[in-house]
Amino acid sequence: MPNAARIEFDRVAFGFGRLPILEGLSFTAEPGEFLAIVGPNGCGKSTTLKLMAGLLQPMSGAIRVGEQDIASLSRKALARQIALLTQQSFAPPNMSVYDLVAMGRFAHQNLLARRSREDEAQIAGALLAMQVQSLQQRRVGELSGGQLQRARMAMTLAQDSAVLLLDEPTTFLDLRYQYSILERAQEQARAGRTVVAVLHDFTQASLFADRVAVMHEGRMVQIGKPADVLTEDVIAEVFGVRTRAVLAHGAVFHVPESQAR
């Protein structure tokens, strides 16, 4: 397993031009933890994830992985610490699943050398963890949406980073594959990685995540255990809809008040 590292946001602000998108964002995500970020569209969830991955630079404040400011790390050094599964899902259709997953090793390779034993072992481990070993010789173009997403997640696992970020990893997937992706993400957290995922579905967030962060208009409104955070009041404040919360099977369900019987 990779070295463990926590992610820390320290009073981070971000905006395009003068328009602030995120303000005073401070939180941490710990090794071994699955943190889910939820919130309405445009609340800054994906922006937070991009800041964490170094794709955007904060206007003020600092983002640290372990003890290091991510702004001080090179692209490759950062990639060895933090992996992100983006929403961009294009890959050449005639490429094999194995080659796709092998790309995850880029940050550990020098420019000319062939794959090392360590590379091969990590690739095999990632294929196994995402249950795509039987697909490894298949072409990417032949995969279903769920298979492709698992292959892409295997690619990010092969990166062997301490932190794993997932940007809406279950969007457009059948329910079975949604659960499969989230279960694998949870396993990675149990194995010691720091996992942060932007999710849409509260129920899924409450079921798989250890903690949930609720964002609204560029601020973090709540962060804590799912049952403490995903309350009727918070949902009403953030999403503008009155609901009835139900706790069952270890998950939080929200039913719109108008529909509740």
Place this chain on the structure above:
Amino acid sequence: MKAWLIPAPLVVLLVLSALHLTLGAASIDLGVILAAFTAYDPTNYAHVVVIFQRLTRLAVALYAGAALGVSGLLLQKIMQNGLVSPGTLGINAGATTFVVLGVFLLGLSGPGLFLPALLGGIISVMLTLLVSRLLTGQGDPKLNLVLAGSMIGALFSALTTFVLSMDPDSFGNIIGWIVGDIGNFDYQALAPMAPIGLLALIAAAVMSRAVDILVLGDEQAAVMGVNVRLVYGGTLLVAIVLAVSAVTVVGPIGFVGLVMPHIARILVGEIGRLPLWLCLVGGAALLTGADILARLLMAPRVLNVGTVMGFAGGLVFLALVIFGTRRSER
């Protein structure tokens, strides 16, 4: 991995090279060609033809074909667009204009024309990218890029014609070069181009793994450890250097850079260094083959290889626009 694809193109290339040396206005036996290499006799006319005409012509075809093939592959990979090539982005036209300007204003010749050609190549790509950005939001971005390229190419071609018309007498030699005539090339120009081309090829091989990852999208590539701007810019520069080094020697030649990446993609996909190898050897073979045709089609008249490639390239480009953009893969 299709291992046979490593030696197979070399065999094709060797056969075409042998044919290139034997065929022509007068056929020369392979035995005589070998003798010209091993025991050169300056009083033997056939030996002189082999060494000073056909071999140099072959060397130029090999170099320019290889350089243009690789250049096209690099451009198509970083721009994720199967329609781009040194020709369709306006690089060839821009380089040509600056070569003509170099001759007209500075009196340059031979390898000294490489720098103006490089400048012209870089300026034309910048303009093409700029114009395609102005077209953002309307139409298909992939078609917009080549549309911008052809606009810039047309402007530079007009500029070339204008400069030539200023002083037609001093450009007697250059007309053959502009239509891509291998027979009319300046032998001295090739030697300094070879190390430049070699360096560019090494750079392309070194960067190939990072370039591969760009196909996943800029953001995904960046979080996987790729310095996207550096890799994009570096690869673009390498592609321009390769293309203009070919232009400096033989003038603008289309088609090779456009079609070789497609052939490579059909055979081995686009990931790894094998497509690079195929475009290198295949590009050389393609131009050598075209030059054989240029000398045989209307024998005893010799066509310009640029003309042969222009016809073939125009037709293939049309087919790619019509059929290629319908498929989602590019």
